[in-house]
Amino acid sequence: xxxxxxxxxxxxxxxxxxxxxxxxxxxxxxxxxxxxxxxxxxxxxxxxxxxxxxxxxxxxxxxxxxxxxxxxxxxxxxxxxxxxxxxxxxxxxxxxxxxxxxxxxxxxxxxxxxxxxxxxxxxxxxxxxxxxxxxxxxxxxxxxxxxxxxxxxxxxxxxxxxxxxxxxxxxxxxxxxxxxxxxxxxxxxxxxxxxxxxxxxxxxxxxxxxxxxxxxxxxxxxxxxxxxxxxxxxxxxxxxxxxxxxxxxxxxxxxxxxxxxxxxxxxxxxxxxxxxxxxxxxxxxxxxxxxxxxxxxxxxxxxxxxxxxxxxxxxxxxxxxxxxxxxxxxxxxxxxxxxxxxxxxxxxxxxxxxxxxxxxxxxxxxxxxxxxxxxxxxxxxxxxxxxxxxxxxxxxxxxxxxxxxxxxxxxxxxxxxxxxxxxxxxxxxxxxxxxxxxxxxxxxxxxxxxxxxxxxxxxxxxxxxxxxxxxxxxxxxxxxxxxxxxxxxxxxxxxxxxxxxxxxxxxxxxxxxxxxxxxxxxxxxxxxxxxxxxxxxxxxxxxxxxxxxxxxxxxxxxxxxxxxxxxxxxxxxxxxxxxxxxxxxxxxxxxxxxxxxxxxxxxxxxxxxxxxxxxxxxx
Numbered sequence: 001x002x003x004x005x006x007x008x009x010x011x012x013x014x015x016x017x018x019x020x021x022x023x024x025x026x027x028x029x030x031x032x033x034x035x036x037x038x039x040x041x042x043x044x045x046x047x048x049x050x051x052x053x054x055x056x057x058x059x060x061x062x063x064x065x066x067x068x069x070x071x072x073x074x075x076x077x078x079x080x081x082x083x084x085x086x087x088x089x090x091x092x093x094x095x096x097x098x099x100x101x102x103x104x105x106x107x108x109x110x111x112x113x114x115x116x117x118x119x120x121x122x123x124x125x126x127x128x129x130x131x132x133x134x135x136x137x138x139x140x141x142x143x144x145x146x147x148x149x150x151x152x153x154x155x156x157x158x159x160x161x162x163x164x165x166x167x168x169x170x171x172x173x174x175x176x177x178x179x180x181x182x183x184x185x186x187x188x189x190x191x192x193x194x195x196x197x198x199x200x201x202x203x204x205x206x207x208x209x210x211x212x213x214x215x216x217x218x219x220x221x222x223x224x225x226x227x228x229x230x231x232x233x234x235x236x237x238x239x240x241x242x243x244x245x246x247x248x249x250x251x252x253x254x255x256x257x258x259x260x261x262x263x264x265x266x267x268x269x270x271x272x273x274x275x276x277x278x279x280x281x282x283x284x285x286x287x288x289x290x291x292x293x294x295x296x297x298x299x300x301x302x303x304x305x306x307x308x309x310x311x312x313x314x315x316x317x318x319x320x321x322x323x324x325x326x327x328x329x330x331x332x333x334x335x336x337x338x339x340x341x342x343x344x345x346x347x348x349x350x351x352x353x354x355x356x357x358x359x360x361x362x363x364x365x366x367x368x369x370x371x372x373x374x375x376x377x378x379x380x381x382x383x384x385x386x387x388x389x390x391x392x393x394x395x396x397x398x399x400x401x402x403x404x405x406x407x408x409x410x411x412x413x414x415x416x417x418x419x420x421x422x423x424x425x426x427x428x429x430x431x432x433x434x435x436x437x438x439x440x441x442x443x444x445x446x447x448x449x450x451x452x453x454x455x456x457x458x459x460x461x462x463x464x465x466x467x468x469x470x471x472x473x474x475x476x477x478x479x480x481x482x483x484x485x486x487x488x489x490x491x492x493x494x495x496x497x498x499x500x501x502x503x504x505x506x507x508x509x510x511x512x513x514x515x516x517x518x519x520x521x522x523x524x525x526x527x528x529x530x531x532x533x534x535x536x537x538x539x540x541x542x543x544x545x546x547x548x549x550x551x552x553x554x555x556x557x558x559x560x561x562x563x564x565x566x567x568x569x570x571x572x573x574x575x576x577x578x579x580x581x582x583x584x585x586x587x588x589x590x591x592x593x594x595x596x597x598x599x600x601x602x603x604x605x606x607x608x609x610x611x612x613x614x615x616x617x618x619x
Contacts, residue, residue, distance in 0.1 A: 224274010
């Protein structure tokens with residue numbers, strides 16, 4: 001009997017470790033040798049930038065082009081100004097700046113508290129990326145900058161990986177993707193990834209002064225309340241995964257007024273070293289009551305999962321007025337205040353909170369957390385150097401190491417609902433007629449996340465009118481509230497077929513109304529120009545497609561120009577019989593099932609050409 005129990009326990013542990021082997025915190029990052037890389041050294045000269053004849057760092061930056069790799073040989077690089085990357089990469093040919101494989105390059109700003117207090121010129125940021133895309137910073141050590149180690153400003157698709165960023169006088173890494181003091185203007189920049197970095201001892205404590213940098217900008221320091229390990233001040237869909245963040249003056253990871261941030265598998269501890277620092281482990285947003293209005297679109301929809309926050313000065317996981325945040329599968333241990341704080345709209349489930357100075361207050365959306373289940377918790381070890389740190393066999397479905405069957409961080413982005421509104425070209429399934437929206441599901445990773453709410457005969461105006469037993473805007477909004485409460489989603493909007501009389505201003509106002517309400521519901525609006533008619537004499541829908549294009553540009557929205565795409569391809573068809581509905585007469589507007597599948601494939605293609613996050617919803 002005893003032997004049988006031992007076998008069962010061993011099998012249980014094998015199952016446990018097989019399903020919870022994910023490392024929390026930074027992992028080792030290696031680089032492969034690239035023969036065509038530009039090579040620099042700390043004593044490099046000349047113009048060749050080769051392994052035998054390395055050049056100087058600032059000179060090598062001028063030689064970058066899309067697809068370049070720039071390797072820094074190991075050693076100390078004393079900077080006399082910020083490193084500013086002069087160009088962007090592209091999705092297919094990004095730029096990489098990294099330490100040479102198996103060597104460590106150290107970027108040193110040589111700033112000290114005494115030098116800053118003396119009022120001299122300062123080097124603000126170690127690496128400054130402004131208005132850039134598709135750049136990777138890898139395996140660098142960045143220290144003693146007068147402000148941030150890395151500053152990502154108005155930039156997208158930047159990756160910072162495997163870096164050590166420490167002892168700088170503001171945040172280790174800052175992401176700024178738009179003006180958070182203008183919260184009703186959607187953020188344009190985001191999709192940056194910070195992973196496997198070690199970020200520590202960044203502090204503005206003892207530097208309560210104003211300072212000017214070399215470019216004449218005035219910069220302020222505070223008594224430790226402005227230097228986080230990672231600060232995501234604004235922007236959208238940034239990913240912070242597998243970082244180790246500790247001993248910073250203010251917070252470990254602060255999401256402030258960013259939207260749809262994803263924070264997972266991070267180890268965050270001992271933050272709040274500055275006298276004025278808040279000292280929270282992970283802050284999940286802000287901006288709830290900006291200008292005393294509840295409908296601000298920013299500071300919301302963060303997903304925080306599989307993180308460990310421990311021994312921070314105050315709260316382990318602080319809601320900080322973030323809206324519609326999800327905390328799941330996290331562990332908070334021995335923090336100086338609560339393990340978790342939340343609002344009524346915060347989803348908090350399957351978390352562990354043990355040994356924190358204050359108890360977590362239970363709210364409506366708290367589910368299966370340790371403070372609800374009252375399961376006695378025993379950790380295998382409390383030595384944070386050990387791979388089993390804060391792992392428990394008592395509550396295997398709670399905490400940072402719990403198995404999550406629904407989704408893994410390895411997916412680029414979480415799967416979210418997509419709602420469609422429009423006319424019969426989007427929704428119809430009668431008499432051999434089919435809308436492209438009914439076929440879009442076959443291209444999605446999870447077809448159950450597609451909700452086709454379009455209505456035959458609808459215009460941008462008539463869809464707002466109640467329609468018994470048919471889709472309308474009010475019933476769609478109720479569905480959105482039900483299905484997108486956690487992670488948001490998308491609203492695809494295609495009208496124009498049934499709008500008449502060239503009333504473009506009314507069409508514009510209708511669309512503005514849908515966009516505004518979609519944002520208030522936490523959705524990302526996506527405008528789609530109406531699919532072309534299969535009739536060469538009237539395929540364009542007059543100026544209605546252009547209204548959509550202009551509005552997308554004005555509102556910084558995603559646009560799928562299905563009208564342009566379908567006209568180009570339809571014009572190559574000798575006959576439309578393969579895609580058009582046939583009732584003994586030519587139907588120039590509607591599709592048969594095969595045609596609907598073809599048009600849906602174009603919608604997927606346009607989605608993937610427009611946006612990485614949107615593309616991740618499709619196979």
